[in-house]
Amino acid sequence: MSLIVQKFGGSSVANAERVMNVANIITETYKQGNNVIVVVSAQGDTTDDLIEKAKEINPNPSRREMDMLLSSGEQISIALLAMAIEKLGFPVISLLGWQAGFQTNSTYGSARIKKINTDRLKNEIGNNKIVIVAGFQGICKYDDITTLGRGGSDSSAVAIAAAMHADRCQIFTDVEGVYTADPRKVQNATKLDEITYDEMLELATLGAQVLNNRSVEIAKKYNVELEVLSSLTRAPGTIVKEVTDMEKMYIRGVTKDTNVTRISIIAVPDVPGIAYKIFSKLASKNISVDIILQSIGRDGTKDITFTVASDHTDEAVDLLKNYDLLKNSTISCDTDVAKISVVGAGMESHPGTAATMFEALYGVDINIQMISTSEIKISVLINRAEADRAVSAVHAAFFPEN
């Protein structure tokens, strides 16, 4: 008998019909002799509707009360899903985050899971119940409800799979798996059968649509085998695991990220430690920096350019403009950019990957503004308007038509 953890997102349970569909998937798995723990998100637009309700009353509520509000969304969906399974005649119980033993830190709004106390989960599974757990939420040491932030239900599912030593964690979504590029944009995009944790992490912007990054980190850490698959079809999905068969394909995918802004600091004093000071200042506010470019010093100053996620732009610019050390520098930013990446653990042993990518972009006359490379990824920053064209060209270079 296996233990399967299944996670269903908000669109999979958006209405009564879809809730019944999900109930059928769950009970089919149960009927095959598996124990099943299900993690579910809030229905459809519930979370957005609740945020709207809050903003109407207070545009700037405390995160603690926001978590109190938002966690009600999953409470509704677990109860409804449990009722659907009751209707199909199977033993079931729904559990809130705290009832399922999710202990988090006190960072309301984006809490981290510290531990799962599995006593009750084990107890209910021991009673042969299908257990429906509210994703996205936990409880902190003050006995307050916390939420894990957007996409947190994926993390909930993977964390339960790790804590309960589940045989597999299935992440159901509205696409059939992970693709070599966005299938809505790139004609020749194909579904991957397997992918490694590291590749999945680098495919973040593709993955964001199907799998939250933090959940992949947890899966990697505890070696939880993930499957990304569709709740609408019964087709096999993409397996995410430590090692995959590398022979067939050395590039896993081409991604586009438009949630990126380029920030330039012109005329930074050219003194030792200046880069450290600037980036540790940004890090102290939890602002992640991606590609960094530094010019060679001239006239005692240099220029530093880097990218951040667009939603951190204002905060980052404010921080820098008010930074004493930079009082003689000029801060500018450009949101009209996109980051195109090729990802694949096989590229290390395939020299010329970068050349192939740059050639493809040159072939369609797209200018590269910045370049960044890692062991399994090459990223370039280009003009946002050319992003889709760039993805298609690069994808075509690595995945020629069959």
Add this chain to the structure above:
Amino acid sequence: MSLIVQKFGGSSVANAERVMNVANIITETYKQGNNVIVVVSAQGDTTDDLIEKAKEINPNPSRREMDMLLSSGEQISIALLAMAIEKLGFPVISLLGWQAGFQTNSTYGSARIKKINTDRLKNEIGNNKIVIVAGFQGICKYDDITTLGRGGSDSSAVAIAAAMHADRCQIFTDVEGVYTADPRKVQNATKLDEITYDEMLELATLGAQVLNNRSVEIAKKYNVELEVLSSLTRAPGTIVKEVTDMEKMYIRGVTKDTNVTRISIIAVPDVPGIAYKIFSKLASKNISVDIILQSIGRDGTKDITFTVASDHTDEAVDLLKNYDLLKNSTISCDTDVAKISVVGAGMESHPGTAATMFEALYGVDINIQMISTSEIKISVLINRAEADRAVSAVHAAFFPEN
């Protein structure tokens, strides 16, 4: 410094504007130097909407999952109300039933409060916070969420007031207090300044609109002074307490109850203990019987007529039809009846109250089917179509126009 418990029903927090209005009432009380604990119900029709959602998926869900579902309604309203108070700049925290220490039995859907562990409430009040508590809900020994049943938020408020030794418990509603009759139906109805717990209990059908009966029982048991008042005006309401100044008014009100059915058992064997057996059978199913009339025995049989709440009609009739002892009797029921009552602790010392009531009904040509009296109440059963006319006539007899 006083501790005031304030309770606001669902209509008082139905939308953003009303939530802000309630936040103003609360913070005004706090600004006057009081500690304030607030109990709040789910917004407007939230509970009905959630029930609708459930029925769409499963017309017969378990009560345990129904409680999981419904308790989300108060979770939303406490968070929104706390955000409104944050916006006004006051220290506030919202607490779910279990966070506020509400321990109940495991009768999902209509749980009874067993105990309130006041540690956290005291702690938050000690930090000078306004505490917003989710009404209607608690937690049972299995760590499952329970609800107290409809009107349960009143009980939550009174129970907190008792456990915290509050100086007053204010029940805010959409009427200004308790009236001598339904002000929408009876022109001359006047608001009562004071009323005793016992009178309030007898005025159940008037009170049901403003105050849940179980909450009055708890208030009486722990001597919690209640005030029923409007959240829309700032007028003083009606105080409910143990002893009131009786001199001015010996009748407190005239009520109409149309949630009543008359059941007749014709030809019951005239043997000792038969009434005991019938009514203990009904009691075993939690069916409360009100007025009872028994005919004098004849031919070895007698007739027994009694009233029950209309929603218990089918269950009661089924029970009696399947009762061996009554296999030769005929069961009939009449739902076309109403119960009119006059209530007042002063009537004991005022002989002729019954006569005044009967005369008033005779004066408008209304026939009395059954009569029941207690120390502080006289009730008559009449034809339902004549109920409003009966209330007006009886009210006019006891409360002549000023």
